[in-house]
Amino acid sequence: MSTLITNIAELMTQDLEHRVLKNAAVVVEGERISWIGAAADAPAADDAVDAGGRAMLPGWVDSHSHLLFAGDRTAEFEARMAGEAYAAGGIAVTMEATRATSDFDLTRLAMGRVAEAVSQGTTYLETKTGYGLDVENEARSARIASTVADQVTYLGAHLVPSGQNSDEYTDLVCGPMLDAVRPYVQWADVFCEEGAFTAEQSRRVLLACRDAGLGLRVHGNQLGEGPGVQLAVELGAASVDHVNYLAEQDVKALAASWSGWDGVSGAGERGTVATCLPACDLSTRQPLAPARELLDAGVQVALASNCNPGTSYTSSMAYCVTTAVLQMRLSVHEAVRAATYGGALALHKDTGRDADGERAVGSIAVGHRADLHLLNAPSATHLAYRPGMPLTYAVWRAGARER
Ligand SMILES: N=CN[C@@H](CCC(=O)O)C(=O)O
Ligand SMILES: [Zn+2]
Structure with missing residues (x-):
């Protein structure tokens, strides 16, 4: 079962290259991330979620x-x-x-x-x-x-x-x-x-x-x-x-x-x-x-x-x-x-071996555990710009939608 999460205004990956992608998409397959990139290039998946121009971070x-x-x-x-x-x-x-x-x-x-x-x-x-x-x-x-x-x-x-x-x-x-x-x-x-x-x-x-x-x-x-x-x-x-x-x-x-x-x-x-x-x-x-x-x-x-x-x-x-x-x-x-x-x-969980399912957490990259946090805001800056506001919109934990 794969899910395409698309229309992400800002994808703050926190990966090794510190990439922040605009107009991005993520594909989740089971408990892992199987693809990330520009929304326009996203592959088809079994299911799709429209992020509505919101910002996504690692959980x-x-x-x-x-x-x-x-x-x-x-x-x-x-x-x-x-x-x-x-x-x-x-x-x-x-x-x-x-x-x-x-x-x-x-x-x-x-x-x-x-x-x-x-x-x-x-x-x-x-x-x-x-x-x-x-x-x-x-x-x-x-x-x-x-x-x-x-x-x-x-x-x-x-x-x-x-x-x-x-x-x-x-x-x-x-x-x-x-x-x-x-x-x-x-x-x-x-x-x-x-x-x-x-x-x-x-x-x-x-x-x-x-x-x-x-x-x-x-x-x-x-x-x-x-x-x-x-x-x-x-x-x-x-x-x-x-x-x-x-x-x-x-x-x-x-x-x-x-x-x-x-x-x-x-x-x-x-x-x-x-x-x-x-x-x-x-x-x-x-x-x-x-x-x-x-x-x-x-x-x-x-x-x-x-x-x-x-x-x-x-x-x-x-x-x-x-x-x-x-x-x-x-x-x-x-x-x-x-x-x-x-x-x-x-916690020594920053890297993982995709082959045996030992998945990294804390960053959004292919093979890592699909731990994703969608904010009810167009950018992560809103976390500081709107202090105390309930900005968590959706959460995926090991690929499962928690909220
Ligand atoms: N400082 C030590 N332990 C805890 C507090 C424990 C407590 O006061 O109950 C801490 O991390 O702050
Ligand atoms: Zn403590």
């Missing part, structure tokens, strides 16, 4: 979310808006509520959040454990997450539950807890920050998880300058996320990590993506991450929602893109790229 790739949770942190948010600083301790409130929730309800909550994200144009998403914080509850979160998200990250090292010795808890994260989550997860993450895990504890967790075959990610440099970025780069993490407080040597290390990668061909060894989380920065009143400086230094940047009940209770990637343009000085093309191709790079 958003949300490479950082925490969707496995129950409960509410409105009071903490209100206190913050009244001037209190964010501190990692709030994670324990969500841990209690999550542990007290049945499998059925936790699944339903997570599925509802994924549905919200997809309805706004997200077509590929990562989510994390991190509100279970004991062997049984981390394994349960990982298992449920694997049924609702495209990729799952183990974040047992999110907070040391109160009353526990931090080194003993770190041993648990590196041992029995890791064994229990291992069948369900592709990545491991650690909250390397004052009040959470030290550099030494973070290193221990990351090395144990790497030995177990997991890819690495780090929550780093969120609340102050610290060792997170350097550790992430040193251990070859796929991303370091937050990056609000960066020293000059952090930016240099991130840039250097990309020296073996060729952005023109997408070949070579990927470095560490700097993932910026603008919705979180605003909700916690932290300085916005220096995405402009990072891009100018040659770092690959992703934008992600960080959807979670404490610091960023939104899955709106459009909001992140709008903020990146209006307040972080990215161009619309750069911001959309960070929220699509950048996320794919951070």
